[in-house]
Structures are given as C-alpha cells and as structure tokens.
Amino acid sequence: MARDYYATLGVARDATPEQIKRAYRKLARELHPDVNPDEAAQERFREVTTAYEVLSDPKKRQVVDLGGDPLGNGGGAGGGMGDPFAGFGGLGDIMDAFFGGGAGGGGRGPRSRVQPGSDALLRLELTLEECASGVNRDITVDTAVLCDSCDGGGSRAGSAPSTCDTCGGRGEVQSVQRSFLGQVMTSRPCPVCRGFGEVITDPCQQCGGDGRVRARRTITVKIPAGVGDGMRVRLAGEGEVGPGGGPAGDLFVEVEELPHERFTRDGADLHCTVELPMTAAALGTVLTLETLDGGQEELTIEPGTQPGTEHVLTGRGLPKLRSNGKVSGHGDLHVHLDVVVPMRLDDAQSDLLRQLAALRGEEQPEPTVTANGNGSRHGLFSRFRSFGHR
Numbered sequence: 001m002a003r004d005y006y007a008t009l010g011v012a013r014d015a016t017p018e019q020i021k022r023a024y025r026k027l028a029r030e031l032h033p034d035v036n037p038d039e040a041a042q043e044r045f046r047e048v049t050t051a052y053e054v055l056s057d058p059k060k061r062q063v064v065d066l067g068g069d070p071l072g073n074g075g076g077a078g079g080g081m082g083d084p085f086a087g088f089g090g091l092g093d094i095m096d097a098f099f100g101g102g103a104g105g106g107g108r109g110p111r112s113r114v115q116p117g118s119d120a121l122l123r124l125e126l127t128l129e130e131c132a133s134g135v136n137r138d139i140t141v142d143t144a145v146l147c148d149s150c151d152g153g154g155s156r157a158g159s160a161p162s163t164c165d166t167c168g169g170r171g172e173v174q175s176v177q178r179s180f181l182g183q184v185m186t187s188r189p190c191p192v193c194r195g196f197g198e199v200i201t202d203p204c205q206q207c208g209g210d211g212r213v214r215a216r217r218t219i220t221v222k223i224p225a226g227v228g229d230g231m232r233v234r235l236a237g238e239g240e241v242g243p244g245g246g247p248a249g250d251l252f253v254e255v256e257e258l259p260h261e262r263f264t265r266d267g268a269d270l271h272c273t274v275e276l277p278m279t280a281a282a283l284g285t286v287l288t289l290e291t292l293d294g295g296q297e298e299l300t301i302e303p304g305t306q307p308g309t310e311h312v313l314t315g316r317g318l319p320k321l322r323s324n325g326k327v328s329g330h331g332d333l334h335v336h337l338d339v340v341v342p343m344r345l346d347d348a349q350s351d352l353l354r355q356l357a358a359l360r361g362e363e364q365p366e367p368t369v370t371a372n373g374n375g376s377r378h379g380l381f382s383r384f385r386s387f388g389h390r
C-alpha cells in the first residue's frame with residue numbers, strides 16, 4: 001500500500017539527509033522538465049520530488065519508517081469534489097499504518113505509544129474571482145484531537161500503564177525455531193502489548209486508551225490572493241493528533257479552481273476572446289470590456305482589424321503569488337479578437353455587400369493561396385484555445 005519513497009530516490013533506508021539531498025539533486029538534473037520534456041520523465045520527476053519532500057522532512061520520514069504514508073492513503077484520489085473529508089484517513093487507517101507491517105523498528109526495545117499524527121488534505125473549490133482576490137473560508141473537518149480526560153496518556157485518571165508481563169517490557173518476544181541449520185532465534189513484536197512494552201490496564205473511558213478522540217472542528221482558512229488550481233495552503237499543526245497524544249500533523253487545503261465562463265488562465269495571465277462583427281472589424285470601434293474584478297476597460301478596435309489580433313492589457317491579470325506567500329505585480333489580460341462573418345443576410349444586406357464587393361473589385365476574387373501566410377496568426381489562436389485551466 002505505502003509508496004516506497006526510498007526506492008523512488010534510490011537510497012538506503014538509513015541514508016543520511018545529505019545522501020538523500022544528493023540523490024535528489026542528481027535525479028532532478030536528469031528529469032527536470034526544462035531538461036527533459038518527455039512525459040514519462042515528468043511523471044517520474046513528480047514522484048522523485050514527492051519522495052524528496054517526504055524524506056527530507058524528519059517528521060514525515062519518521063512516519064514512513066514506522067510503515068505509514070505521511071501523504072495519506074493515495075491522497076484521497078477516490079474522494080470526489082465537494083467532499084470535505086476527502087483524503088482524510090479514519091482512525092482505523094492510521095492504526096493499520098502503524099501496526100500493520102511491523103517492518104519498522106527492527107526489534108530494538110519497546111516502541112513509543114506516542115506517534116506523530118497524520119497530515120490531512122482537503123480540497124476547496126474556488127471561483128477564478130476568489131483565486132484572484134484571496135478569501136477567508138470556514139471549513140469543517142472531522143479530525144482527531146487530544147483527549148482532555150487523560151491528556152493523551154490513555155489511562156483512566158489515577159491509574160498508570162503497567163509493564164507487560166508477556167515481554168517483560170521489552171516490546172518483543174523471541175521464539176526458537178529448529179531448522180536443519182540448527183536453532184534459529186527470531187523476535188517479533190509482543191502480541192499482548194503490540195510492541196509498546198506496557199499495557200494500559202485501566203483505559204480512559206473517553207478515548208478507550210488511544211489518547212485522542214474524534215471531533216468536528218471549524219477552522220478559518222486564509223487563502224492568499226493569486227492562488228491557482230492544485231496549490232496547497234498548509235495549516236501547521238491543524239491535522240490529526242497522533243496516537244498517545246502525539247504531535248498533530250498538518251492540514252493541507254488544496255485549491256480546486258472552477259472554470260470561468262469568460263476567462264481562461266495561464267499562470268497569472270488571463271485570456272479571453274471577443275467576437276467582433278465583420279463590419280466593426282472593418283470600420284473600427286471602441287468596446288467596453290468587463291475585467292475579472294468587475295472593472296471596465298475601453299478597447300479601441302482599429303479599422304481593418306484582422307481575426308486573431310491580440311490586445312494585451314498590462315497588469316489586468318491575476319496577482320503574482322511568490323513562493324514566499326507575497327504578491328508582487330500582476331499578470332496581463334490578453335484579449336483575442338475574433339471576427340464573425342454573418343451567417344444569414346436578408347436581401348437588402350446582400351445587395352449592400354454586393355455593391356461593396358463591386359466597389360472593391362472583389363466580385364470574382366482571385367484566390368490568394370499561400371503555404372503559411374496566416375500561419376502565425378492561426379498558430380497563436382490555436383495555442384490560446386488549447387490553454388486548459390490547470
């Protein structure tokens with residue numbers, strides 16, 4: 001189930017932080033999208049980067065070493081939009097993660113009952129306007145909080161855990177197996193205390209000995225201006241409290257940007273298409289365009305404007321959000337002009353156009369054929385059209 005971040009980076013499980021960093025740098029140099037645009041390489045680059053982010057964080061690495069996955073169970077990929085608890089592993093999942101494999105530890109004394117809490121991820125749908133302006137949102141999360149009755153200890157008030165009789169407090173039991181090589185001594189986590197070396201004899205009634213309880217909390221998330229689809233806002237310490245009252249994980253709020261009906265987005269730049277009647281494109285006009293923030297921009301259309309003409313309104317795009325969380329400057333608004341040829345003409349209109357054609361000597365036009373005369377314009381247009389919202 002859990003991804004093998006060590007294998008992804010190609011380092012040993014006991015690699016030093018320096019070795020991990022070196023391995024990542026080496027892979028990143030080969031796989032970075034600037035160097036290697038191949039799609040498989042980019043996918044691998046994302047995996048490698050995720051593995052590095054996990055293993056370079058001591059808290060997350062500890063979770064990995066305990067057999068868990070700090071990024072949750074597949075990141076809640078199955079949870080649909082609008083599910084406020086998507087990607088939120090239940091208590092049972094976390095217990096499984098810690099008790100399931102038993103691979104970690106390696107049999108060196110009892111393990112601590114206190115474990116770091118897991119991170120949680122939830123998705124937040126925002127309109128393009130909200131992404132541009134930033135927003136404060138109250139979100140409700142089902143989470144695990146410290147049990148206030150036992151303060152995380154797990155024992156009923158006035159009682160304390162006792163040393164496990166089965167393993168004598170070592171947290172592991174040994175058994176001797178005979179084989180043709182002779183006697184082989186194996187050790188495994190003590191099944192009675194589950195490796196803790198002590199047993200809660202009189203569990204806290206509120207949490208049943210886990211040290212934490214489920215609770216629904218409402219948290220106000222401050223989303224900065226300029227966020228985009230897939231960006232995560234980290235709320236340190238707002239994730240689940242760990243077993244035994246361990247330090248809480250982080251809560252990540254991932255932005256899901258809703259498509260806008262008039263604007264598409266490319267980073268901090270906005271794009272839109274304005275359809276002009278053929279006559280307006282030929283004669284010129286002044287248009288009023290409503291920008292994303294509701295402002296009005298006057299757009300002068302020169303006589304003889306061609307399809308595919310682009311006007312750039314500098315600074316009328318989205319705020320540029322830097323990695324330090326500060327905004328510096330704005331992107332631009334690109335207005336692409338499309339010229340619409342009338343589909344249906346009545347008799348009077350047809351007559352007028354025929355007169356115009358006659359005046360221009362265009363009644364029987366010679367076709368002007370070029371290999372790529374309009375190539376750049378059309379190229380620009382199709383490029384613009386292919387901007388997905390990311």
Ligand SMILES: [Zn+2]
Binds near residue numbers: 147150152204206211
């Ligand atoms: Zn309790």
Ligand SMILES: [Zn+2]
Binds near residue numbers: 195197
């Ligand atoms: Zn035991």
